[in-house]
Amino acid sequence: MSIDQIIQDFVTKGSAIHRIHVLDYYYAVNRLLQLLHLDHFNTDVTPSIPLPKLLDSMDRLVDYATEQKIIADTQRGRDEFEAQIMDILTPLPSTLNKDFWDCYQEAPMRATDEFYQLCRDNDYIKTRQIAKNEQFNVSSPYGDLIITINLSKPEKSKQDILEAQKSTDGYPKCQLCAENEGYKGRPGIAGRTNHRVIRVPILGENWGFQYSPYAYYNEHCIVFTKKHISMNVGHHTIQNLMELTTVFPHYFMGSNAGLPIVGGSMLGHEHYQGGRHHFPMENAKVLDTWTWKTNSNVTAERLYWPLSVVRLRAHDKEDILQAGSELMEAWDNYSNEALQIKSHTNDEKHNAVTLIARRNGSDYELDVVLRNNRTTEEFPDGIFHPHPDVQHIKKENIGLIEVLGLAILPPRLKTELAEVESFILGANNNIAPYHQEWAEELKQQGTITKENAATILKEAVGHKFQRVLEDAGVFKQTKEGQMAFAAFIADFQA
Template sequence: MIYQLIQQLINQAIATQLIEREDEIYARNQILSLLNLTDFKEMDTAESSHLDIPDLLDLIVDYACNQGIIEELFDEKEIFSSKIMNCFTARPSTINQLFYEKYKQDPKAATAYFYELSKNSNYIQMKRIRNNIEYKTATEYGELDITINLSKPEKDPRSIALERSVQKTDYPKCLLCVENEGYAGRIGHPARSNHRMIRVDLLDQPWYLQYSPYVYYNEHCIVLSEKHTDMVVSSTSFLRLLSFVEQFPHYFVGSNADLPIVGGSILTHDHYQGGNYQFAMAKAVDDWTFKIAGYSNVKCSVVKWPMSVIRLRSAEKAALVEAGSHIFDHWKNYSDETVGILARTGETPHNTVTPIARKNGDIFELDLVLRNNRTSDEHLLGIFHPHADVHHIKKENIGLIEVMGLAVLPARLKDELKEVEKYILGKSAEVAEYHLDWAETLKTRYQTVATEANVEGLVREEVGKKFSRVLEDAGVYKRDETGASGFRRFITSL
């Protein structure tokens, strides 16, 4: 059976163009070595069931566990699976050469090639990603994307205990370091044998393009610095973002904010996220427009969006960078106590931005989302952070992806929302305590219209409304008269 699985995997690798027919014996021998096999029996796979690469991998990894080659531990299985796929994955130099050959014809063709490679090599975990619950929900701000994240499997207690006991090492320094390319992995650090990166020149400095192993949208990429340096938002960041979309005009790219609470999950390595996807925020219309003296070739607007977004448009990168830097420098030192905005507490800064760049035809766009990370006795996790009444749906930081209109919600909601649905229908249900008030409100609202057929849709729509509220909480200028007046004061001060 193992010989048949190996041959099927090789056939799939050839079919997906990971390898050529001439590579078959070489790849086979590499896999035999990993499985401690010294011979191979030719198998007829014509009648065998058609399995995809991830399914074949799972069966081969199960064989390795049963034979005692590896332990039945999550990290060990991941490492072994990655090593198998590395037998089919070309070296970085070859992949980069092919990428740039395609790039000369069309940047879209280059990224499409690398994206398919990353999926076929099982670096992007498409089988697990398909477990996610994904849908769109209509709001006054457009259609928001909702994802209940079920793609990352939970580790078993043995794996967690082992992770705590192993000796710590700082190689690679973090999950985004270039040293992850081809790194086998270890307990507590993910397997990366089959991981490849594209070398990208940004402002005459080496940066790297890779895809997220758990993509949340089409061609969800990460652009990372060669150096392990802290996240920083600056005028150089704006120019680098615009330089990237100039090279890849079908992609957007943005940076998380560079302060805790409003920043991303990794602030120790300078990086951006981008991709071939149009979020609701990119489609959002202008709420109102304005001009800044000295920047006549830049069109400026405030976007109709729950968070506080300034959109700058120009055909000239340099003009956008100058205007964006003017706004950012002013915002970093701006306070308005009437709307709770303080630039700093002592020497601790609070104001920053989440910048996002894209290209529409010949016009560059730079969005600056105003952020502030102050906390208070009432809002211990952040004044401009999801407030306590929405924590039952979303409590985590609002990073770049959420800012643009995609909710990444915790896996617990999959089962919890089913209980809320039962409750609305008047069935016996075990509703989590933190959902009870919300569930009671929904039951009252929908008791005459909810049915078995539509209750899931009703609850999903309400989750979307909650996410819209989450974004409103994170907006520094609320979409009311007080907030609008405060926003206009800041714009006037520019």
Template sequence: MIDQSVTDFIQIGYQNQEIHPLDVLLTQNQLLALIGKQALASGIKASTPLPNRLETMDSLVDYAVQEKVIGNNEAERDILSAKIMNLITPLPSEINRTFWELYQESPIAATTYFYHLSQENNYIKTRAIEKNIKFIKSTVFGDLEITINLSKPEKDPKQIALAKTAPASFGYPTCLLCMENEGYEGHLNHPARSNHRIIRLPLTNENWGLQYSPYAYYEEHCIFLSQEHKPMKLEKATFTKLLSIVEQFPHYFVGSNADLPIVGGSILSHDHYQGGRHTFAMAEAPIDFPFALTDYPSVEAGLVKWPMSVIRLRSSNQTELVEAATLILDQWRFYSDESVAIFAETNGELHNTITPIARYKKDQYELDLVLRNNRTTQQYPDGIFHPHQDVQHIKKENIGLIEVMGLAILPPRLKKELSEVEHYLLDEPHQLDISHQKWADELKRTKKITKETVGEIIEDAVGSVFLRVLEDAGVYKQTTEGKAAFKRFINSFAHSKGGEKIGHFS
């Protein structure tokens, strides 16, 4: 059977034109070496029809485990899987050459090629991503997307024990986003990257890269990363880079996580952005209050109807758009309004920042600036503008770029926990987590629950919690007081260079 799997794997690569006829024997012998096999039986013909490539890869890895070439744990299996798929993955030079040749045809042709390649070589974990639970919550702000993220495998106890005895880091690659990850074998404390490739691209006189996310949360979920390992910093140059990216790839949105803890992303040590080919609810949200900036006549501005606090700027003039966004960022950094608990600084620590998102729509560039504040108090130790305690049974992690736009990434624990909530609501034997007790009792009291409706009721309730999470993270609430305070902030910067007030609401 293993001889058949080797033969089929090579034939699939040959048929897909990933292995040149002259390279068949070389690739075959490299594959045999990887799985610890010394010889291949003669006369084996490829299966008809050819099997699924990933299933064939699984059988090759299983053989290596059986022969004790690798240990039977997730990390070592992933490392070998990536090495096997690297055999059919072109070198970075070849991928980059093809990408930029296709780019001359169209940016879509180039990204489609690279996205398909990243799926075919199993860098994008398509099978794992399919496990995610997804549903929609309709709200007055649009359709929020709810996902329970099951794609990233949890480490088993054996792997955890092995990882504790292995070096935590060799200092190379410096971090998970550094370009040194391209082709890196990986180890128990670092993911396998043998089949990883990066497109090199110029970005405002800097060297950057484009790659796809292994555990994509949406269509063509990609990452733009600096070649230099430097911390994320939100500044004027950020807006310039974001607009430059959507100029090069107008079919993609791109955004940056905020640059402060609590309201920022999980990796603040390496400058990077996230993008992709997906339309989020926030992008469809209308302008609630237009206002004018006469120093930037080409820029349309307004407050977005969204549970978080969003200023939208639109223009065909990139220079004016960057200047207007920088004006708002600079003003927000040091803006306080005690009446709505916004303090720009406490004890020398700055709290205000922005989550920016760029798009190209209807022949204009668009920047959404989401105002963020990471201040904590004794009452809200996790953050004033962070999911509050009463919703943390569903979501207690940071609210980053993707969730800001209306896609919830909920923890895998919820699959089992919500199943127990369902049993509880149906008065069946259950192991209800105490954190869900109050919420479940409220559902029992207010909803008509049957075997047929319970699943839909729970999904709808989870979606309502995510809406609350976004409202908690919004610095200006959707109340009369909150909207008035938001307008006060607008008027704080809406002045011309001569000093007269220029901001006005339509």
């Protein structure tokens, strides 16, 4: 296929899906010619029938650029060039923001639907890579847990890591900063030419709203401060989350804890995550229900969940703010040495919360998940962190998404679990040493056949994730743990 044919198909398809206006046809063609170092285009070339998918034509354009030595044939080179191609069919930030808020006046859901579809069409959301992720559900005493093996993010080579370490000039300051919008990219900083951010006013300040390129769930979005400031979870966090669920009533919004170990992977920039997704924790059984002691408008619930969760519900968000702040303040200073919970060591704070806000009809809900990041010689990674015997499956921080019952497991497990399956079937294998003891236990659990091995293995992984979450719980699912939890919340019961 000639390069003229590929260009024609790309621009025609972009127009067919309403991403390139018919009046912008020649402009789009000429932008592509510039990127591809071409001076001429055969206007007599007719579009292919049927038209290729837009991303297939994009791939052919990138292949041409690598063949002609216009770009390096590396993952970074291809990614950056893909973004430049797709920028041609992406509106300017000013135009996109105007269109978004015009749609919002008709319906908030329509505004996010159209922005989300744009981010899929222009390949900012990596739909093809996300489709590679593996997902399955596993039953637990707490309800179904969702297990995903994250295969979408490309693994960094040693060269990528070395180049990133040299990239220290501070622009953009981090991968969340608004400075990334339209940035070409460099070693250590992804190409974001096709990236767009919606400006959202929150309590007098401008925040950015974007979608995650490698979404972990439906409409996975990120809301971040305009200024590059570190995560700081407090009274204002509840205010912001309540406001966001007012602006986007069809989305949940949540904040990671603001401390290492129990926080997410990005503590350097204040941000929240949200989306339109129903998580396992939302289905958790309710152990206790009561009226909040200082505010009868608030209903509170203690959930049966591996982590320690109090759910607050009220019609007025100010009532939620009051109750949530009282709960956070009490937890900030709570210690119970019998359960290894210490609020502070000298001046170092250990207690924190993961917060999840949502709308339930016209009511507001806030889940307050109690966390603690203390370490000991026995548990140097964290007392309330995945313990060593489950780290062969999950050793990373337990952040907001895992708290909600969705496991994000590392890509290494795809090949490693295949070796474990071979081992338990008695076939030749190259099992990783850190899976050996677990695999031996699985092998003793009865008759394993080719027909049931995969199911047995998935259930075993799910049970390990259940343990991961239980390790992160501060009030364990034991008589002592639940008595202590009940005593802690007694001060808030009318």
